[in-house]
Amino acid sequence: MKNTCRTITLMLALFLSSAALAGPSDITVEKPWSRASIGTARPGVAYMVIRNDGATPVTLAALQTEVAGMAQIHQTSTNEQGVSSMAPVGDIVIQPGAFVALAPGGLHAMLMNLQQPLVEGDSFSLVLVFEDGEVSIDVPVLGIAARGPEE
Amino acid sequence: MTRRQYVLFALLIGVVAPALLLAVGWWQVDGPGAKPKTAPLPLAISEMDFSLSDHEGNPVGPATLIGRPSMVFFGFTFCPDICPTTLADISGWLNLLGADADSMNTVFITVDPARDTAAAMAEYVSYFHPAIRGWTGPDAEIAKAAADFRVKFERVPTEGNGYTMNHTASVFLFDATGRFVSTIDYHEPREVAVPKIRRAFGQQNEVQG
Numbered sequence: 001m002k003n004t005c006r007t008i009t010l011m012l013a014l015f016l017s018s019a020a021l022a023g024p025s026d027i028t029v030e031k032p033w034s035r036a037s038i039g040t041a042r043p044g045v046a047y048m049v050i051r052n053d054g055a056t057p058v059t060l061a062a063l064q065t066e067v068a069g070m071a072q073i074h075q076t077s078t079n080e081q082g083v084s085s086m087a088p089v090g091d092i093v094i095q096p097g098a099f100v101a102l103a104p105g106g107l108h109a110m111l112m113n114l115q116q117p118l119v120e121g122d123s124f125s126l127v128l129v130f131e132d133g134e135v136s137i138d139v140p141v142l143g144i145a146a147r148g149p150e151e
Numbered sequence: 152m153t154r155r156q157y158v159l160f161a162l163l164i165g166v167v168a169p170a171l172l173l174a175v176g177w178w179q180v181d182g183p184g185a186k187p188k189t190a191p192l193p194l195a196i197s198e199m200d201f202s203l204s205d206h207e208g209n210p211v212g213p214a215t216l217i218g219r220p221s222m223v224f225f226g227f228t229f230c231p232d233i234c235p236t237t238l239a240d241i242s243g244w245l246n247l248l249g250a251d252a253d254s255m256n257t258v259f260i261t262v263d264p265a266r267d268t269a270a271a272m273a274e275y276v277s278y279f280h281p282a283i284r285g286w287t288g289p290d291a292e293i294a295k296a297a298a299d300f301r302v303k304f305e306r307v308p309t310e311g312n313g314y315t316m317n318h319t320a321s322v323f324l325f326d327a328t329g330r331f332v333s334t335i336d337y338h339e340p341r342e343v344a345v346p347k348i349r350r351a352f353g354q355q356n357e358v359q360g
Contacts, residue, residue, distance in 0.1 A: 045231040076232045081190040083303050084233050085317035104236040144278040145239045
């Protein structure tokens with residue numbers, strides 16, 4: 001009985017510690033890509049899939065990159081009349097085992113006030129700032145007419 | 152039935168039931184239960200009236216679109232997400248159409264003429280299928296064109312003195328006489344889009360397609 005109790009306590013402790021540790025180490029970023037820009041006047045964009053393999057929700061609070069004065073997650077939405085609009089979405093919570101897809105026509109990383117042109121074939125560093133840590137990724141720049149990393 | 156019961160029953164039939172019907176009717180027609188109103192259809196091109204210039208500075212208008220099937224959509228080049236994606240989709244459709252791509256008009260009309268000058272449009276469309284023409288012009292003419300196509304657009308301020316444009320993102324198809332044929336909505340797969348474009352060419356091409 002005493003042993004069982006100890007085992008349960010140990011398991012609980014392990015579970016709690018792993019839950020507490022859920023953070024950037026449990027986050028996987030897949031298929032990042034960006035579009036080449038024409039100069040620096042127009043905003044740039046980046047797409048990716050962010051997966052949370054941890055046991056607790058994670059919150060994506062901000063984006064940082066040297067290529068843009070300001071980077072934010074925006075969402076394009078199209079209403080039933082076919083009118084498209086775009087707005088910042090604020091914090092994004094990713095539940096355990098879930099993922100968030102940043103893809104054309106939906107969520108995207110909006111890179112405002114570009115500091116340098118995004119050149120096809122180059123890549124740039126983008127930092128995803130979560131509430132409890134950061135994940136840095138390398139984003140390859142595809143052509144302006146690219147539809148995704150597969151094509 | 153007592154007198155009191157009778158009065159209650161009459162009230163129920165005469166007052167409560169009609170009120171309930173009215174409430175249900177309001178809910179379904181104007182209230183939260185209303186069906187989403189779909190976008191109105193564009194005019195026939197022959198009924199349109201506007202004067203713009205293409206990205207090479209040539210004067211263009213509705214008459215430019217008569218004589219060949221046309222694919223027309225509205226956007227702006229400072230749009231990072233939906234416009235390049237739509238242009239990339241259209242380029243893909245035009246590649247699938249092969250030689251037919253050169254037998255139709257494919258036109259991108261800006262809703263942001265302040266930033267999308269002819270030169271800006273020329274540089275932008277050069278990255279996509281060569282058949283795509285970029286049209287711009289004075290605010291008043293853009294507004295007339297948008298009204299004729301039943302396109303809505305609106306300037307929306309963003310952080311840091313910038314602005315973005317909300318706009319109708321559908322692609323409109325017309326036959327060679329300028330009659331409206333159909334709309335291709337954002338994210339319709341090419342398996343749906345390309346046959347719709349072929350339909351704008353009329354019967355003879357449908358057989359080939």
